[in-house]
Amino acid sequence: MSGKEKQYYKIRKRHLWIAIGTMLAIIVITYYKQDLYKMWQHKQGREDVTYEGIKSELKNNRECYLCGNSDRSLMGYYRKFDTIGLISLNDWYVVDFGLQEYDEQGNPLKSDSAHTSTQMTNTGEVSIMTSSSPNRGMASIDVSLPENYKPDIKMLQKRLCQACLDKITDSLETSKWKYEKKQAIPLCLVDFKTLEIYAVQDWHIGCSIRDYWVDMEYDEERVEVNAYYLPTRE
Ligand SMILES: [Zn+2]
CATH class of the missing domain: 1.20.5 (Single alpha-helices involved in coiled-coils or other helix-helix interfaces)
Incomplete structure (x- = not known):
């Protein structure tokens, strides 16, 4: 065959x-x-991410990064401002929205020219882009967080007095699916005048802070915060 x-x-x-x-x-x-x-x-349901009962390890309250005078914090300078800003918590990088221009001493400058200033900063931890039009009272901060970001609580314990630590950890509260690897976003908003802290977590999409309105948008590792100066009419 x-x-x-x-x-x-x-x-x-x-x-x-x-x-x-x-x-x-x-x-x-x-x-x-x-x-x-x-x-x-x-x-499987949801669960809360909380940071309750965390104790400050700061020995001298005057060295507090938020309310004290630590040389390593820019808050001492920004506290003179009447505006609001954002804090990158892990490296304690404070950013001003630029809603008002100030001189070197922190006195407000009268600006009558229409201009937008843009600034890019990379702190090694986060990259931040701010864009502001002070004479329109409009500004935005765009933050790119590292992959698998999470707040460095140990660092905060060493840098903040108990009262400030409580304010910050309260702002970090969020919720997630039980088996989701989600962490709190290591950012918050600060009112330079009152030192109140406002959450930048994905459940929080906007709020008013005195004469300012802020709204937030979240997309994976990116957070965009828009701020507007909206004073009441006289
Ligand atoms: Zn403090």
Whole structure:
């Protein structure tokens, strides 16, 4: 005989259907893995992320980075301002929105020229872009956080007095799905005049701070905060 005989394998119909079914299931699971995981996660419920009962380790309250006079904090300078700002907590980098221009001593400057100033800063921890139009009373801060960001609580304990630590940790409270690897965003807003702290967490999308209105947008590692000066009419 010439040539090879073709060989056929006989498979039971039932087995064939099982094989096809398994393959389809694998395809569906791979394709919708993310969605299925999310569905499962959402079924497990939510839980709060809190930082209650954290004790300050600062020995001298006058060295507090928020209300004290630590040389390593810019708050001492910004406290003269009548405006608001943002703090990157892990490296304690304080940014002014630039809603009002000040001279070197922190006295407000009268600005009558319409201009927008943009500034880029990379602190090594976060990268920050501020854009402000002081004579329109409009400003925005765009922050890019590192991947898998989380607040460095130990650092805060060393830098803040108990009262300030409580304010900051309160602002870090958030909630997440039980098995979600979410952490609080290591940012907060500060009123330079009153030293009140306002949350920058994804549940918080806006608030008024005295004569200012701020709104926040969150997208993965990016946070955009817009601020507007909206004084009441006389
Ligand atoms: Zn303090």
